[in-house]
Amino acid sequence: xxxxxxxxxxxxxxxxxxxxxxxxxxxxxxxxxxxxxxxxxxxxxxxxxxxxxxxxxxxxxxxxxxxxxxxxxxxxxxxxxxxxxxxxxxxxxxxxxxxxxxxxxxxxxxxxxxxxxxxxxxxxxxxxxxxxxxxxxxxxxxxxxxxxxxxxxx
Amino acid sequence: xxxxxxxxxxxxxxxxxxxxxxxxxxxxxxxxxxxxxxxxxxxxxxxxxxxxxxxxxxxxxxxxxxxxxxxxxxxxxxxxxxxxxxxxxxxxxxxxxxxxxxxxxxxxxxxxxxxxxxxxxxxxxxxxxxxxxxxxxxxxxxxxxxxxxxxxxx
DNA sequence: TCACTATCTCACGTAAACGTTAGATAGTCA
DNA sequence: TGACTATCTAACGTTTACGTGAGATAGTGA
Numbered sequence: 196x197x198x199x200x201x202x203x204x205x206x207x208x209x210x211x212x213x214x215x216x217x218x219x220x221x222x223x224x225x226x227x228x229x230x231x232x233x234x235x236x237x238x239x240x241x242x243x244x245x246x247x248x249x250x251x252x253x254x255x256x257x258x259x260x261x262x263x264x265x266x267x268x269x270x271x272x273x274x275x276x277x278x279x280x281x282x283x284x285x286x287x288x289x290x291x292x293x294x295x296x297x298x299x300x301x302x303x304x305x306x307x308x309x310x311x312x313x314x315x316x317x318x319x320x321x322x323x324x325x326x327x328x329x330x331x332x333x334x335x336x337x338x339x340x341x342x343x344x345x346x347x348x349x
Numbered sequence: 350x351x352x353x354x355x356x357x358x359x360x361x362x363x364x365x366x367x368x369x370x371x372x373x374x375x376x377x378x379x380x381x382x383x384x385x386x387x388x389x390x391x392x393x394x395x396x397x398x399x400x401x402x403x404x405x406x407x408x409x410x411x412x413x414x415x416x417x418x419x420x421x422x423x424x425x426x427x428x429x430x431x432x433x434x435x436x437x438x439x440x441x442x443x444x445x446x447x448x449x450x451x452x453x454x455x456x457x458x459x460x461x462x463x464x465x466x467x468x469x470x471x472x473x474x475x476x477x478x479x480x481x482x483x484x485x486x487x488x489x490x491x492x493x494x495x496x497x498x499x500x501x502x503x
Numbered sequence: 504t505c506a507c508t509a510t511c512t513c514a515c516g517t518a519a520a521c522g523t524t525a526g527a528t529a530g531t532c533a
Numbered sequence: 534t535g536a537c538t539a540t541c542t543a544a545c546g547t548t549t550a551c552g553t554g555a556g557a558t559a560g561t562g563a
Binding site (some may be wrong): 199241244245247248249251252254255256262265266268269270272273274275276278279280282283286287289290293294296297299300301303304306308310311314315316317318319320321322324329336338339342343344345346347348 | 356395398399401402403405406408409410416419420422423424426427428429430432433434436437440441443444447448450451453454455457458461462464465468469470471472473474475476477478483492493496497498500501502503
């Protein structure tokens with residue numbers, strides 16, 4: 196009987212996810228599809244757009260708790276003004292988290308690049324890897340500068 | 350009897366983590382501290398540097414599996430040359446993952462900023478929030494452009 | 504209408520990264 | 534040498550985000 200609406204299996208295929216995941220989002224109060232008389236879930240294009248947004252955030256590390264907050268706050272407000280401020284606050288805090296993450300990743304990336312350059316210096320070496328380094332090996336002398344090397348060089 | 354070495358509680362304080370976490374890293378084969386005769390764990394400055402590296406990666410989303418791989422691969426090689434290439438491959442793949450993540454976050458951040466601008470347009474509005482929007486409200490007419498708005502506007 | 508496939512609702516299982524006792528042992532200070 | 538506190542091992546508990554049946558019901562093409 197679904198003509199304009201999609202059933203859960205089709206939605207799962209469309210969004211390349213699983214039926215279970217979509218049901219789980221419903222269990223968690225993130226989305227509420229329509230139902231046929233027989234309790235089969237039906238999803239409108241709006242439902243699907245909402246699911247896309249949920250998945251997009253989830254794939255970028257947002258917890259379902261935060262996603263739920265984003266998705267429900269506006270409806271719990273009595274005026275557009277109130278909703279505007281509350282939702283804006285949530286979004287801006289999310290943006291700040293993302294910026295922090297990006298900064299951390301940027302630093303880590305630089306460190307990994309530096310580590311990679313050091314590691315590559317062992318190319319061609321026929322000695323056994325050791326934590327002491329070979330007698331005349333200069334590499335292990337500045338492990339401390341590049342934190343992650345302390346992990347690699349045992 | 351720890352003079353030059355630290356016991357697990359002091360290490361936990363120093364690194365602002367928990368005793369359990371440090372023990373867990375050991376269970377997972379990420380680090381192997383010394384022991385007193387009485388089985389009390391002892392950590393050298395090298396151990397601590399290694400723990401710092403582990404935590405730094407873990408805090409940036411690296412799984413302990415990947416961290417273990419980074420931390421053990423070199424020792425399983427028979428020559429510096431072999432270790433160099435294998436470890437470099439792992440590091441470069443990690444860098445690539447970070448770059449992907451950063452790109453995704455950058456896009457998401459832009460989208461959230463756009464959403465925030467839209468949301469702020471409701472400031473001062475005294476009507477109830479609705480998915481239909483107010484009769485002459487222009488905001489909900491282009492929800493589709495900004496994906497996450499489909500989550501916020503119910 | 505029949506046969507078949509998709510969905511439904513429980514409900515238990517899973518993996519990662521620890522948290523939290525419990526009971527026993529070890530280290531430390533007066 | 535007590536008394537006290539920290540650590541030890543072992544093992545079960547917790548959270549998040551689903552996976553995986555089991556048995557029942559609903560939707561669908563011939």
